Amino acid sequence: MDLYLKDSVAVVTGGSKGIGLAIARTHLDEGARVVVASRTSSPGLAELAGPRLVHAPADLTDPDAPARVVARAVEEFGGLDILVNNAGGPPPGVRLPRFSFGAPTDADWLAMFEFNLFSAVRAVRAALPPMLERGGGSIVNVSSGNARQPGPMNVDYSAAKAALNNLTKSLSEEFGPQGIRVNTVSPGPVRTAWWTDDGGAADILAAHVGADRDAVLDEVAPEMMNLTTGRLVDPQEVADMVALLVSPRSASTTGADMVVDGGFLKAV
Template structure:
């Protein structure tokens, strides 16, 4: 299926690994021109072919989103797609954290800064550029945990719930002006968050008295009641992001699409 993305200009945050890298690769393969945003580049990102510009940026910096959008306009003449993928544990933070009393006020501030306020600023910067092109698509990467809160990662879950609410409000305001806004809510995805040393798999392994590989292949899918019995692959999320970015999804706005292996059970 032709997603009609050829020549369209996209910004993808958190683009150097995991879901962001998969989204960047997919959009390039569909003919889009991509501004890939991350703190630093990676060999996998540099190896991608196509109209790709890497912008090193720290999204905790309030000035960064405006600079990124300015770079997209300068390099490619405008902006059609914004994928707010950067999120998860802020720099220097390891998740999961257990219990409401564990995160401090500073933990809460940092979590909201990275997972919600950075998106607010990115959208604020992107909307005028999209309106100048007659519309566009914004895809916010949220989490199934926003709709299934638990006494683990409480601050993260609350920030992502806020992101879902923000998305609904944005979709209502800007759909008449041609800008669609949707969320994609992954479940646990096989990314560095889980697999790297000191990541979620290691933390859960220490709690469960097992090893990292067993957590990834067995403990986590069972603990999170994944119907598929496995973690989600980044490409599976990227495919849905690409579809929502496409004009083929012209009547989809304000939606929250779960790509979670059956994690979310509610109707």
């Protein structure tokens, strides 16, 4: 299926690994020109190097960074059609999960909202003018199933993602009549570095439940989260949904929350 993304200009935040890298790769495969924002590059991003890819080094918790990234896209490719706010999860230097409301401090809450909400707010603020100049565009905010199904773990993360969902609805209402569609994609647990890095979620849960990390990744985590598919989500599965949402083939989809979660959410 042709998604009609050839020569479109996309900014993907947090695009050096995991979901973001899969999103960047998929956009390139569809013929888009892509600016990836991340603090550092990665071997996976280096493999995508070419004239249609620009890496814009950025710490997205810096209030000025999102605007610089958008400006880079306009400078390099002449405008902006797509913004994917993928950067999120544990702020730099933070390991999750945390197991109770009492675990995060005020500083932890602030850092979580800076990374998962305010960076997206600032990126959208910067992206709207060049999108409006081109007559429209598409914004996808990568949220989480935890926004709609919170629990005692990672309460600050869940709250930040719930706020991102609310923001998305508000933006879709205000800017939809001007040709800008805004949606969320809500993954469940995705097999990324967040889980698999040394000291990451798999190791933390393994210590908590008395299992080894491979068992956590393959069995314990899917069982704990009651995943219908019995496995963690693959990053490419999320990237495919994002690509469909930003495509003109989804021209009547706005204000929606598209779930890619292995059956994590059970509510109607």
